[in-house]
Amino acid sequence: MPDFLVDEAIEDYAFVNTRAEPPLLQELIDQTNLNMGWPQKLSGRLVGRTLKMLAALVQPKQALEIGMFTGYSALSIAEGMPEDGKLICCETNPRAIEFAKGFYDRSEHGHKIEVIFGRALDTLETLDVELDFTFIDADKRNYLNYYERVKEMTRPGGLIVLDNVLWSGKVVQPESDIDDILVETNHRIANDPDVENVFLTVRDGLNVVRKLG
Template sequence: MEYLVNEAIEDYAFLNTSEEPPLLQELIDGTNENMGWPQKLSGRLVGRTLKMLSAIHQPERALEIGMFTGYSALSIAEGMPETGKLICCETNPRAIDYAQTFFDRSEHGHKIEVIFGRALDTLETLAEQLDGPLDFTFIDADKRNYLNYYLKVKELTRPGGLIILDNVLWSGKVLQPESDIDDALVETNRLIAADPNMENVFLTVRDGLNVVRKLR
Protein backbone atom coordinates (compact mmCIF):
# COMPACT_ATOMS: atom_id res chain seq x y z
CA MET A 1 0.00 0.00 0.00
CA GLU A 2 1.30 3.43 -0.93
CA TYR A 3 1.30 6.21 1.66
CA LEU A 4 -1.39 8.74 0.76
CA VAL A 5 -0.17 11.28 3.29
CA ASN A 6 3.34 12.23 4.29
CA GLU A 7 4.96 9.14 5.79
CA ALA A 8 6.16 11.08 8.82
CA ILE A 9 2.59 12.28 9.46
CA GLU A 10 1.33 8.69 9.14
CA ASP A 11 3.95 7.55 11.67
CA TYR A 12 3.06 10.42 14.01
CA ALA A 13 -0.64 9.44 13.91
CA PHE A 14 0.32 5.81 14.57
CA LEU A 15 2.47 6.69 17.57
CA ASN A 16 -0.22 8.94 19.02
CA THR A 17 -3.02 6.37 18.77
CA SER A 18 -3.76 3.93 21.61
CA GLU A 19 -1.78 0.70 21.31
CA GLU A 20 -3.41 -2.62 20.52
CA PRO A 21 -3.61 -5.19 23.32
CA PRO A 22 -0.47 -7.39 23.57
CA LEU A 23 -2.24 -10.36 21.93
CA LEU A 24 -2.99 -8.27 18.85
CA GLN A 25 0.61 -7.07 18.70
CA GLU A 26 1.67 -10.71 18.80
CA LEU A 27 -0.75 -11.47 15.98
CA ILE A 28 0.79 -8.69 13.87
CA ASP A 29 4.33 -10.02 14.44
CA GLY A 30 3.29 -13.58 13.65
CA THR A 31 1.44 -12.54 10.49
CA ASN A 32 4.49 -10.63 9.26
CA GLU A 33 6.72 -13.63 9.91
CA ASN A 34 4.53 -16.51 8.78
CA MET A 35 1.88 -15.38 6.29
CA GLY A 36 1.93 -14.11 2.76
CA TRP A 37 0.65 -10.62 2.02
CA PRO A 38 0.97 -9.32 5.61
CA GLN A 39 0.12 -5.83 4.31
CA LYS A 40 -3.49 -7.04 4.25
CA LEU A 41 -3.59 -6.43 8.01
CA SER A 42 -5.79 -3.45 8.83
CA GLY A 43 -3.18 -1.85 11.07
CA ARG A 44 -3.46 0.20 14.23
CA LEU A 45 -5.24 3.28 12.85
CA VAL A 46 -8.00 1.24 11.22
CA GLY A 47 -8.07 -1.37 13.98
CA ARG A 48 -8.49 1.12 16.80
CA THR A 49 -11.10 3.00 14.75
CA LEU A 50 -13.08 -0.24 14.39
CA LYS A 51 -12.74 -0.97 18.10
CA MET A 52 -13.93 2.53 19.04
CA LEU A 53 -16.89 2.48 16.64
CA SER A 54 -17.85 -0.96 17.94
CA ALA A 55 -17.56 0.18 21.56
CA ILE A 56 -19.75 3.21 20.86
CA HIS A 57 -22.31 1.34 18.74
CA GLN A 58 -22.43 -1.85 20.90
CA PRO A 59 -23.52 -4.20 18.09
CA GLU A 60 -25.20 -7.49 18.95
CA ARG A 61 -25.00 -8.81 15.37
CA ALA A 62 -21.88 -7.97 13.38
CA LEU A 63 -20.31 -9.19 10.15
CA GLU A 64 -16.83 -9.06 8.67
CA ILE A 65 -16.24 -9.79 4.99
CA GLY A 66 -12.56 -10.66 4.55
CA MET A 67 -11.07 -11.69 7.90
CA PHE A 68 -7.45 -12.62 6.95
CA THR A 69 -5.60 -13.47 10.21
CA GLY A 70 -8.16 -11.99 12.60
CA TYR A 71 -6.69 -8.61 13.53
CA SER A 72 -9.76 -6.56 12.59
CA ALA A 73 -12.12 -9.27 13.90
CA LEU A 74 -10.55 -9.13 17.35
CA SER A 75 -10.57 -5.32 17.21
CA ILE A 76 -14.32 -5.29 16.50
CA ALA A 77 -15.06 -8.02 19.05
CA GLU A 78 -13.12 -6.09 21.70
CA GLY A 79 -15.70 -3.30 21.53
CA MET A 80 -18.78 -5.54 21.32
CA PRO A 81 -20.95 -6.46 24.30
CA GLU A 82 -20.42 -9.88 25.87
CA THR A 83 -23.61 -11.12 24.22
CA GLY A 84 -22.55 -9.95 20.75
CA LYS A 85 -21.83 -12.25 17.81
CA LEU A 86 -19.42 -11.48 14.96
CA ILE A 87 -19.62 -13.64 11.84
CA CYS A 88 -16.45 -13.58 9.72
CA CYS A 89 -16.26 -14.66 6.07
CA GLU A 90 -12.90 -15.94 4.82
CA THR A 91 -11.69 -18.13 1.93
CA ASN A 92 -8.11 -18.82 3.08
CA PRO A 93 -7.99 -22.00 5.25
CA ARG A 94 -4.47 -21.25 6.50
CA ALA A 95 -5.48 -17.75 7.59
CA ILE A 96 -8.54 -19.17 9.36
CA ASP A 97 -6.46 -21.73 11.26
CA TYR A 98 -3.95 -19.07 12.26
CA ALA A 99 -6.65 -16.61 13.36
CA GLN A 100 -8.41 -19.27 15.42
CA THR A 101 -5.31 -19.80 17.58
CA PHE A 102 -5.63 -16.15 18.64
CA PHE A 103 -9.41 -16.28 19.03
CA ASP A 104 -8.94 -19.24 21.38
CA ARG A 105 -6.58 -17.18 23.54
CA SER A 106 -8.62 -13.97 23.55
CA GLU A 107 -11.25 -13.07 26.12
CA HIS A 108 -13.30 -11.82 23.15
CA GLY A 109 -12.81 -14.86 20.93
CA HIS A 110 -16.07 -16.49 22.00
CA LYS A 111 -17.97 -13.73 20.18
CA ILE A 112 -16.45 -14.72 16.80
CA GLU A 113 -17.72 -17.37 14.38
CA VAL A 114 -15.79 -18.00 11.15
CA ILE A 115 -17.53 -19.21 7.99
CA PHE A 116 -15.30 -20.63 5.26
CA GLY A 117 -16.34 -19.90 1.67
CA ARG A 118 -17.23 -17.13 -0.75
CA ALA A 119 -18.80 -14.22 1.08
CA LEU A 120 -21.45 -13.75 -1.59
CA ASP A 121 -22.62 -17.32 -0.98
CA THR A 122 -22.60 -16.78 2.79
CA LEU A 123 -24.59 -13.57 2.42
CA GLU A 124 -27.35 -15.43 0.58
CA THR A 125 -28.11 -17.53 3.67
CA LEU A 126 -26.92 -15.17 6.40
CA ALA A 127 -30.39 -13.98 7.42
CA GLU A 128 -31.22 -17.55 8.43
CA GLN A 129 -28.26 -17.60 10.85
CA LEU A 130 -29.06 -14.31 12.55
CA ASP A 131 -31.79 -13.60 15.09
CA GLY A 132 -32.30 -10.14 13.63
CA PRO A 133 -30.80 -7.62 11.19
CA LEU A 134 -27.14 -6.64 11.18
CA ASP A 135 -25.96 -3.83 13.44
CA PHE A 136 -22.38 -3.49 12.19
CA THR A 137 -20.41 -4.70 9.15
CA PHE A 138 -16.79 -4.32 8.08
CA ILE A 139 -16.06 -4.97 4.39
CA ASP A 140 -12.43 -5.69 3.48
CA ALA A 141 -12.37 -8.46 0.87
CA ASP A 142 -11.91 -8.62 -2.93
CA LYS A 143 -12.51 -5.17 -4.31
CA ARG A 144 -14.22 -6.31 -7.53
CA ASN A 145 -17.20 -7.39 -5.43
CA TYR A 146 -17.36 -4.35 -3.14
CA LEU A 147 -20.57 -3.08 -4.71
CA ASN A 148 -22.18 -6.54 -4.51
CA TYR A 149 -21.14 -6.89 -0.87
CA TYR A 150 -22.35 -3.42 0.01
CA LEU A 151 -25.76 -3.78 -1.62
CA LYS A 152 -26.46 -7.12 0.04
CA VAL A 153 -25.23 -5.94 3.44
CA LYS A 154 -27.32 -2.77 3.15
CA GLU A 155 -30.38 -4.97 2.64
CA LEU A 156 -29.52 -6.98 5.78
CA THR A 157 -28.73 -3.97 8.00
CA ARG A 158 -31.18 -2.34 10.41
CA PRO A 159 -31.89 1.40 10.33
CA GLY A 160 -29.15 3.01 12.39
CA GLY A 161 -26.70 0.20 11.59
CA LEU A 162 -23.14 0.85 10.44
CA ILE A 163 -21.36 -0.41 7.32
CA ILE A 164 -17.62 0.29 7.15
CA LEU A 165 -15.62 -0.24 3.97
CA ASP A 166 -11.81 -0.35 3.92
CA ASN A 167 -9.38 0.54 1.10
CA VAL A 168 -11.86 2.88 -0.55
CA LEU A 169 -9.05 5.14 -1.80
CA TRP A 170 -7.20 2.15 -3.28
CA SER A 171 -3.80 3.86 -3.12
CA GLY A 172 -5.30 6.85 -4.92
CA LYS A 173 -6.34 4.86 -8.00
CA VAL A 174 -9.96 5.99 -7.55
CA LEU A 175 -8.89 9.40 -8.89
CA GLN A 176 -7.84 7.96 -12.25
CA PRO A 177 -9.44 4.53 -12.57
CA GLU A 178 -7.79 2.22 -15.09
CA SER A 179 -9.09 -1.26 -14.17
CA ASP A 180 -12.34 -3.00 -13.32
CA ILE A 181 -11.25 -3.05 -9.67
CA ASP A 182 -10.75 0.73 -9.69
CA ASP A 183 -14.13 1.17 -11.39
CA ALA A 184 -15.89 -1.03 -8.80
CA LEU A 185 -14.58 1.10 -5.94
CA VAL A 186 -15.43 4.36 -7.69
CA GLU A 187 -19.00 3.18 -8.32
CA THR A 188 -19.43 1.95 -4.73
CA ASN A 189 -18.21 5.25 -3.30
CA ARG A 190 -20.43 7.22 -5.70
CA LEU A 191 -23.52 5.17 -4.90
CA ILE A 192 -23.05 5.57 -1.14
CA ALA A 193 -22.61 9.35 -1.34
CA ALA A 194 -25.68 9.74 -3.57
CA ASP A 195 -28.05 7.56 -1.51
CA PRO A 196 -30.60 9.61 0.50
CA ASN A 197 -31.24 6.58 2.71
CA MET A 198 -27.64 6.53 3.94
CA GLU A 199 -25.26 9.01 5.50
CA ASN A 200 -21.52 8.61 5.44
CA VAL A 201 -18.16 10.12 6.22
CA PHE A 202 -15.29 9.25 3.89
CA LEU A 203 -12.15 9.20 6.02
CA THR A 204 -8.62 9.47 4.65
CA VAL A 205 -7.38 7.05 7.31
CA ARG A 206 -4.64 4.82 5.91
CA ASP A 207 -6.01 3.64 2.50
CA GLY A 208 -9.44 5.21 2.98
CA LEU A 209 -12.27 4.20 5.31
CA ASN A 210 -15.90 4.84 4.39
CA VAL A 211 -18.14 4.87 7.47
CA VAL A 212 -21.80 4.55 6.44
CA ARG A 213 -24.96 4.68 8.58
CA LYS A 214 -28.28 3.41 7.31
CA LEU A 215 -31.00 5.99 7.95
CA ARG A 216 -34.06 3.98 6.89
Protein backbone atom coordinates in the same frame (compact mmCIF):
# COMPACT_ATOMS: atom_id res chain seq x y z
CA MET B 1 1.37 1.42 -5.27
CA PRO B 2 2.53 3.97 -2.68
CA ASP B 3 3.12 2.88 0.91
CA PHE B 4 1.70 6.13 2.26
CA LEU B 5 -1.07 8.33 0.89
CA VAL B 6 -0.18 11.09 3.33
CA ASP B 7 3.25 12.28 4.41
CA GLU B 8 5.04 9.38 6.10
CA ALA B 9 6.00 11.50 9.10
CA ILE B 10 2.34 12.48 9.59
CA GLU B 11 1.31 8.81 9.30
CA ASP B 12 3.89 7.87 11.93
CA TYR B 13 2.74 10.70 14.20
CA ALA B 14 -0.87 9.51 14.01
CA PHE B 15 0.26 5.95 14.73
CA VAL B 16 2.31 6.91 17.78
CA ASN B 17 -0.48 9.11 19.16
CA THR B 18 -3.18 6.44 18.85
CA ARG B 19 -3.54 4.15 21.84
CA ALA B 20 -1.78 0.85 21.19
CA GLU B 21 -3.69 -2.33 20.52
CA PRO B 22 -3.57 -5.08 23.19
CA PRO B 23 -0.40 -7.23 23.38
CA LEU B 24 -2.15 -10.22 21.79
CA LEU B 25 -2.91 -8.16 18.70
CA GLN B 26 0.67 -6.92 18.58
CA GLU B 27 1.78 -10.56 18.65
CA LEU B 28 -0.71 -11.34 15.87
CA ILE B 29 0.89 -8.64 13.73
CA ASP B 30 4.38 -10.03 14.34
CA GLN B 31 3.34 -13.61 13.59
CA THR B 32 1.45 -12.58 10.45
CA ASN B 33 4.55 -10.78 9.18
CA LEU B 34 6.68 -13.84 9.90
CA ASN B 35 4.41 -16.62 8.69
CA MET B 36 1.80 -15.39 6.22
CA GLY B 37 1.91 -14.09 2.68
CA TRP B 38 0.65 -10.59 1.93
CA PRO B 39 1.00 -9.32 5.54
CA GLN B 40 0.16 -5.81 4.31
CA LYS B 41 -3.46 -6.99 4.19
CA LEU B 42 -3.56 -6.47 7.97
CA SER B 43 -5.74 -3.53 8.94
CA GLY B 44 -3.17 -2.05 11.30
CA ARG B 45 -3.49 0.14 14.36
CA LEU B 46 -5.26 3.19 12.90
CA VAL B 47 -7.97 1.14 11.19
CA GLY B 48 -8.17 -1.41 13.99
CA ARG B 49 -8.61 1.15 16.75
CA THR B 50 -11.17 3.00 14.61
CA LEU B 51 -13.17 -0.23 14.25
CA LYS B 52 -12.93 -0.91 17.97
CA MET B 53 -14.11 2.62 18.76
CA LEU B 54 -17.04 2.43 16.35
CA ALA B 55 -18.08 -0.96 17.70
CA ALA B 56 -17.86 0.36 21.26
CA LEU B 57 -20.17 3.24 20.31
CA VAL B 58 -22.69 1.11 18.40
CA GLN B 59 -22.57 -1.89 20.78
CA PRO B 60 -23.59 -4.35 18.04
CA LYS B 61 -25.27 -7.60 19.00
CA GLN B 62 -25.03 -8.88 15.41
CA ALA B 63 -21.95 -7.98 13.39
CA LEU B 64 -20.36 -9.19 10.17
CA GLU B 65 -16.89 -9.10 8.65
CA ILE B 66 -16.35 -9.85 4.97
CA GLY B 67 -12.68 -10.71 4.53
CA MET B 68 -11.11 -11.77 7.84
CA PHE B 69 -7.49 -12.60 6.88
CA THR B 70 -5.57 -13.42 10.10
CA GLY B 71 -8.07 -11.94 12.53
CA TYR B 72 -6.65 -8.55 13.49
CA SER B 73 -9.72 -6.54 12.50
CA ALA B 74 -12.11 -9.21 13.84
CA LEU B 75 -10.52 -9.10 17.28
CA SER B 76 -10.52 -5.30 17.15
CA ILE B 77 -14.26 -5.25 16.42
CA ALA B 78 -15.01 -7.96 18.99
CA GLU B 79 -13.11 -5.96 21.63
CA GLY B 80 -15.66 -3.16 21.28
CA MET B 81 -18.73 -5.41 21.20
CA PRO B 82 -20.89 -6.32 24.19
CA GLU B 83 -20.18 -9.62 25.94
CA ASP B 84 -23.17 -11.28 24.26
CA GLY B 85 -22.39 -9.91 20.79
CA LYS B 86 -21.76 -12.18 17.82
CA LEU B 87 -19.38 -11.42 14.94
CA ILE B 88 -19.68 -13.61 11.83
CA CYS B 89 -16.49 -13.63 9.74
CA CYS B 90 -16.43 -14.70 6.09
CA GLU B 91 -13.09 -15.99 4.77
CA THR B 92 -11.93 -18.15 1.85
CA ASN B 93 -8.32 -18.83 2.95
CA PRO B 94 -8.14 -22.01 5.08
CA ARG B 95 -4.62 -21.21 6.30
CA ALA B 96 -5.67 -17.74 7.42
CA ILE B 97 -8.66 -19.24 9.25
CA GLU B 98 -6.45 -21.73 11.11
CA PHE B 99 -4.01 -18.95 12.01
CA ALA B 100 -6.78 -16.62 13.24
CA LYS B 101 -8.53 -19.27 15.32
CA GLY B 102 -5.33 -19.83 17.28
CA PHE B 103 -5.51 -16.21 18.42
CA TYR B 104 -9.29 -16.29 18.98
CA ASP B 105 -8.78 -19.21 21.36
CA ARG B 106 -6.38 -17.08 23.40
CA SER B 107 -8.48 -13.91 23.43
CA GLU B 108 -11.09 -12.98 26.02
CA HIS B 109 -13.18 -11.77 23.06
CA GLY B 110 -12.71 -14.82 20.88
CA HIS B 111 -15.98 -16.45 21.97
CA LYS B 112 -17.87 -13.68 20.16
CA ILE B 113 -16.44 -14.70 16.77
CA GLU B 114 -17.84 -17.32 14.38
CA VAL B 115 -15.88 -18.07 11.20
CA ILE B 116 -17.62 -19.28 8.05
CA PHE B 117 -15.50 -20.64 5.21
CA GLY B 118 -16.62 -19.90 1.65
CA ARG B 119 -17.56 -17.13 -0.76
CA ALA B 120 -19.09 -14.25 1.16
CA LEU B 121 -21.91 -13.68 -1.32
CA ASP B 122 -22.96 -17.31 -0.89
CA THR B 123 -22.71 -17.05 2.89
CA LEU B 124 -24.81 -13.89 2.95
CA GLU B 125 -27.66 -15.76 1.28
CA THR B 126 -27.70 -18.26 4.16
CA LEU B 127 -27.79 -15.69 6.99
CA ASP B 128 -31.05 -14.71 8.63
CA VAL B 129 -29.88 -11.85 10.85
CA GLU B 130 -30.44 -8.13 11.14
CA LEU B 131 -27.01 -6.55 11.22
CA ASP B 132 -25.89 -3.75 13.52
CA PHE B 133 -22.33 -3.44 12.19
CA THR B 134 -20.42 -4.69 9.13
CA PHE B 135 -16.80 -4.35 8.04
CA ILE B 136 -16.12 -5.02 4.34
CA ASP B 137 -12.50 -5.76 3.41
CA ALA B 138 -12.49 -8.50 0.76
CA ASP B 139 -12.22 -8.83 -3.03
CA LYS B 140 -12.79 -5.42 -4.55
CA ARG B 141 -14.60 -6.73 -7.62
CA ASN B 142 -17.59 -7.51 -5.40
CA TYR B 143 -17.52 -4.36 -3.26
CA LEU B 144 -20.71 -2.94 -4.72
CA ASN B 145 -22.43 -6.33 -4.47
CA TYR B 146 -21.36 -6.65 -0.84
CA TYR B 147 -22.55 -3.15 -0.03
CA GLU B 148 -25.98 -3.55 -1.61
CA ARG B 149 -26.62 -6.94 0.03
CA VAL B 150 -25.36 -5.89 3.45
CA LYS B 151 -27.41 -2.70 3.34
CA GLU B 152 -30.56 -4.79 2.91
CA MET B 153 -29.60 -6.77 6.02
CA THR B 154 -28.69 -3.77 8.20
CA ARG B 155 -31.05 -2.24 10.75
CA PRO B 156 -31.81 1.49 10.66
CA GLY B 157 -28.97 3.19 12.50
CA GLY B 158 -26.57 0.34 11.80
CA LEU B 159 -23.09 0.92 10.40
CA ILE B 160 -21.32 -0.42 7.32
CA VAL B 161 -17.59 0.28 7.11
CA LEU B 162 -15.69 -0.32 3.85
CA ASP B 163 -11.89 -0.49 3.79
CA ASN B 164 -9.45 0.38 0.97
CA VAL B 165 -11.85 2.84 -0.64
CA LEU B 166 -8.96 5.06 -1.75
CA TRP B 167 -7.32 2.04 -3.37
CA SER B 168 -3.82 3.51 -3.07
CA GLY B 169 -5.09 6.68 -4.75
CA LYS B 170 -6.17 4.89 -7.93
CA VAL B 171 -9.75 6.09 -7.49
CA VAL B 172 -8.60 9.56 -8.53
CA GLN B 173 -7.32 8.34 -11.91
CA PRO B 174 -8.87 4.90 -12.49
CA GLU B 175 -7.18 2.68 -15.05
CA SER B 176 -8.58 -0.83 -14.43
CA ASP B 177 -11.92 -2.55 -13.92
CA ILE B 178 -11.26 -2.83 -10.19
CA ASP B 179 -10.46 0.89 -9.98
CA ASP B 180 -13.77 1.61 -11.71
CA ILE B 181 -15.70 -0.61 -9.27
CA LEU B 182 -14.26 1.26 -6.29
CA VAL B 183 -15.13 4.59 -7.92
CA GLU B 184 -18.68 3.41 -8.62
CA THR B 185 -19.10 2.07 -5.08
CA ASN B 186 -17.96 5.33 -3.50
CA HIS B 187 -20.21 7.34 -5.83
CA ARG B 188 -23.20 5.10 -5.13
CA ILE B 189 -22.77 5.45 -1.37
CA ALA B 190 -22.36 9.23 -1.50
CA ASN B 191 -25.60 9.51 -3.48
CA ASP B 192 -27.61 6.78 -1.74
CA PRO B 193 -30.74 8.30 -0.14
CA ASP B 194 -30.93 5.34 2.26
CA VAL B 195 -27.70 6.23 4.07
CA GLU B 196 -25.41 8.96 5.31
CA ASN B 197 -21.66 8.57 5.19
CA VAL B 198 -18.28 10.07 5.94
CA PHE B 199 -15.28 9.21 3.80
CA LEU B 200 -12.16 9.09 5.96
CA THR B 201 -8.60 9.29 4.64
CA VAL B 202 -7.37 6.84 7.28
CA ARG B 203 -4.64 4.56 5.88
CA ASP B 204 -6.08 3.39 2.51
CA GLY B 205 -9.47 5.03 3.07
CA LEU B 206 -12.45 4.09 5.23
CA ASN B 207 -16.03 4.77 4.16
CA VAL B 208 -18.22 4.84 7.27
CA VAL B 209 -21.88 4.44 6.30
CA ARG B 210 -24.92 4.75 8.55
CA LYS B 211 -28.24 3.36 7.37
CA LEU B 212 -31.10 5.77 7.83
CA GLY B 213 -34.52 4.81 9.19
